Amino acid sequence: MDNREVLVDIKNLRTFFYTEDGVVPAVDGIDLTIHRGEVLGLVGESGCGKSVTALSILRLIPNPPGKIIGGEIFFHGEDLLKKNEEKMRMIRGDKISMIFQEPMTSLNPVYTIGNQISEAITLHQKIDDAEAKKRTVEMLHLVGIPEPERRFSQYPHEMSGGMRQRVMIAMALSSNPELLISDEATTALDVTIQAQILDLMRGLQKKLGMAILIITHNLAVVAEMAETIAIAYAGKIVENASAKEIFKSPRHPYTYGLLASIPKFTEKKTNEPLPAIEGMVPSPYHMPKGCRFNPRCPFATEKCREEEPEILELTPGHLVRCFHPIES
């Protein structure tokens, strides 16, 4: 059991999108707990609701067409969903920060990166410009950007993708947040750059002690970084356990199928086909009845097609949402 203080506690979060084509139940009853200093991975494919969950925490869901219609998000015991915009703005970028996939669009091209980081700092801390600049240079150094004083006055387009991502991280960590949300932050990077950035994030986490919510579709990345992993499918969490448990004994057929289907880098080439999961992620406008994974599940029974399973704790710390979880 985790002894650390609970930092974020998401209970039965429901975020729906009301479009002209119908209602999209993007997040439909998600529970997640993040402890102080914990690295939690939220893994899933398109339409699973992982990014929407992150945006819901920071209340950045565009309204219309999106709306958080239910649940609670406790941060230090206070429900974020009940706070007004003013209070949320004080939390964003200060106590909870977020980095995104495309650093080019997250950075303003007409301001220097130093300027942008300093602005982020002065927004939340009462220090003067000179002091902010000093802190900025420190942050640039912390994230491994060489010649930080010179780089201060560079523009985003003058830097490479990896550098820009480091700048994003510097900005996100400048206020020493308690939680860093990383939404597919390394997906668009080359593998060698990704290795650098993941290395950096691990180092910073050890040094600064913040919790990280890593959102990705890449199981390998999450294996490296996360202590705990939650697997999301079609708006719900289907499995939640320690990283070791997830990889060693996945209990949900989706998790199991996903792990089995990815090509193994460390294994020699056989000419066997991959054990792929049949079918596709359901369209949000036509969610299947019963368990959302049932059309693709090789173990689905009549019950699976009629009822939706609840999430249960099968072994301590290992939660699964399935009527017929796979044997350990």
Added chain:
Amino acid sequence: MAEKAIEAKKKGQKKSSEDYTYAGMVFHRLTRHKLAMVGAFMLIFILLFVFVGPLIWRADPNAQIEGLGGLFNPASRAHPFGTDDYGRDVLARMFFGGRISLFIGFISAISSTLAGGFVGLVAGYYGGWADNILMRFTDAMLSIPTFPLLIALASVLGKGVWQIILVIVVFGWMTDARLVRGLVLSLKEQEYVEAARAIGASANRIMWRHLFPNTLAVLIVSTTIGIGGAIIYEASISFLGFGVQAPFASWGNMLQNAQQFIWNSPRLIIYPGLAIFMTVLGFNFFGDGLRDAIDPKLKL
């Protein structure tokens, strides 16, 4: 995804955007666009007025009433819109004048869009010196002062409906040429164009089968808005004395003719003026809506 749609239809669920054909999707979005529907109603009204009107109110637009007493009559049962400076029934002239104005507007807008579109397509696809030559020619045409050329053309060609159409096309194709060229330049870089080249498709095939259909959206919108512009242009040309000749009416020449009577018979300006206003506005609203409906990224 398509399988799911068929299942859903069987269960009577609502169709989503994935289930429509492209044209169906555009129509669906269009009917939900408020401004477009307002424009559509205005246009339907105008079309009914102009085509069905004469079947209900039968009067000769060119028949003149004898005697000074028949001139400038206000609205009456005999003449719901009154009479003009020649004693002719204004309502009837509005019908037939409208037909001519709409005809001119429609034909010239379509022709200039197609002509300009063709130039833009060729220039954009081939690039290089062909593009250069065509675009510099376009620029040159844009720089020519309209009025003197108009007079020159009119003196050579004479006055009449087809002459106006020609003039409007000659002065109007350039905008579409630039528009289409710009669009083709970006479309050319799309992977499906590269795929077509990989298959071995000829330049013609790529231009007409792949690029042109993807410019249709822009061309259709340009045409609808162009119709409005053409009608106003026709009115201006008539103002200058060229264009549809007496005794035949067009909204443009009615407006032109009525300017001298603005004090004693303002209705002679109001009727055609209002008609032109409604028509152009209707086409503009509809064109706006069409543009929005066609853009799949825009959330309606």
Added chain:
Amino acid sequence: MATRLVEVQNLKKWFPIKGGVFGATIASVKAVDEVSFFINQGETLSLVGESGSGKTTTGRTMLKLLQPTGGKIIYKGKDITNLTPNQMRPLRRNMQIMFQDPYGSLNPRMPVGDIIQEPLDVHGIGTRKERKQAVATMMETVGLRPEYEKRYPHEFSGGQRQRIGVARALVINPELLVLDEPISALDVSIQSQIINLLQELQQRLNLTYLFIAHDLAVVRHMSDRVAVMYLGKIVETAENDELFDHPLHPYTQALLSAVPVPDPEVKRERIILQGDVPSPVNPPSGCHFRTRCPYAMPICKEQEPLVIEVAPGHTVACHLLTKK
């Protein structure tokens, strides 16, 4: 006996950068800078590299979708480098390409049946009826219902669109297929389906693949041979197992060490490369990799390393090995 289906010798593709008042060429992006490789009939050669490596440009230049700036392309023994587009047209039946982007690679205004049929139309193969039949057969082969031939691309998912892309590429029975990152834009669970499909089709139709990718796990699964590119050059080529088990070039070593593995128990020995990839407009002198190489020597700055064969089928371009 392995026969070479296609061979590329010292292939160059430079993109000019124009500047000045008269638009003269002031510099070039050396996207592909003297690249040589061959692909045997029936095999899969993977071209791996990161952004700026030139792998995508190499694939397109090999198919003459881009005109080579230098070097030779030899297809079945015939030099096709300088053929005109008209002369190339009949050859295009034999070499096709499948694209990365499931959204941009299909004309949104064409029904998918027409999209798949187009290669047959272009080359005038078969009667109308035969073409329609070929399309239906092809759709079934790639796992799509033939009844959907009147539907438009936007009605299909990403995975299905990639299937349409494969169908289009294979409907004229080519021998060579260039696969340009065909699964990168797809969901993980769909990637395996498409990988299986590609492999099955290769067996069934005796296809030769040039597989361009950056996901090394997929490359390991699919390839017979692998060529690693960096900044426009091939730094190492070897058979699948040989490359992954005994990488010789420092870049290959770093690249392989950087790949994350879905196993939390494994602790990776990472070779972290410093700095960023240099610009292909101004690559470093001598060996392009020297600015980031942990083993750089003085000679690396002066001389470009030649490609040498260190073991049968295993070639490397690195001074560390020439010394031996």
